[in-house]
Amino acid sequence: MTGFLAVLGCAVALLLLGHPAVVPGVKVFVLTAPPVVAVVWLLEEVFGRPTAAFVVAVAFGVVQIALNGVLGHPRLPAAAKVTVFVTIPVAALAWLLTVTADDSLKDPGEDPCTQRYGGDGVSRAFPPQAYCRYEDGSTHDLAPGAQFVFWVCFAVSVLLLAAGLWQAVRHPGTLVRQFGRDRAALR
Numbered sequence: 001m002t003g004f005l006a007v008l009g010c011a012v013a014l015l016l017l018g019h020p021a022v023v024p025g026v027k028v029f030v031l032t033a034p035p036v037v038a039v040v041w042l043l044e045e046v047f048g049r050p051t052a053a054f055v056v057a058v059a060f061g062v063v064q065i066a067l068n069g070v071l072g073h074p075r076l077p078a079a080a081k082v083t084v085f086v087t088i089p090v091a092a093l094a095w096l097l098t099v100t101a102d103d104s105l106k107d108p109g110e111d112p113c114t115q116r117y118g119g120d121g122v123s124r125a126f127p128p129q130a131y132c133r134y135e136d137g138s139t140h141d142l143a144p145g146a147q148f149v150f151w152v153c154f155a156v157s158v159l160l161l162a163a164g165l166w167q168a169v170r171h172p173g174t175l176v177r178q179f180g181r182d183r184a185a186l187r
Contacts, residue, residue: 023178023179023180024068024071024178025068025071025175025178025179026179028064028067028068028071028178029064031085032060032063032064032067033060035092036056036057036060039056040053040056040057040060041053043056062165063161065164065165065168065175066161066162066164066165066168067084067161067164068164068168068174068175068178068179069163069164069165069166069167069168069169069174069175070084070160070161070163070164070167071164071178072167072168072171072174072175072177072178073163073164073167073174076160076163080160083156083160084156084157084160084161084164087153087154087156087157087160088153088157090149090153091149091150091153091154091157094128094146094147094149094150094153095128095150097143097146098123098128098129098130098143098146098147098150099123099124099125099128099129099130100123100130101123101130101142101143101146113132113133113140113142120132120133121142122139128146128147128150129141129147130142130143
């Protein structure tokens with residue numbers, strides 16, 4: 001039943017994204033809200049971290065304002081507007097690959113640190129890092145490529161979102177136009 005609801009939700013999201021009468025602000029929300037809602041739910045219900053869930057929800061609100069500011073920025077080229085929608089998911093995927101590189105979810109003794117390198121796997125959420133720690137105190141990074149991709153995408157995303165937030169703060173009409181029905185005002 002949950003899988004059916006997820007497929008139905010994806011179909012509705014695709015319909016809204018493709019429909020020309022739906023304003024850009026709603027499209028941005030429909031595109032970005034489902035994974036954030038899932039993360040907030042996981043933090044709240046599964047991990048029992050309501051404060052972290054609240055912080056993620058507030059950050060999502062700020063990012064929504066920034067994304068709509070990026071879309072409404074008059075001097076930002078279209079390529080930069082598209083880039084922010086590419087770098088954020090790529091950064092999230094690189095983060096996930098980095099923090100799970102030590103396979104700490106597997107049974108002890110089956111992770112790459114124990115099997116290949118003879119150490120203990122350690123991972124940190126932020127800054128994302130996964131490494132093997134040895135008895136003598138030395139370490140071996142497990143995902144340096146994914147870390148690099150994360151930091152590049154993170155920096156580009158932060159710069160573009162900062163420009164969008166600055167646009168939204170300086171010209172609040174930008175947000176109104178993103179959620180308004182007047183299509184001529186969006187051009």
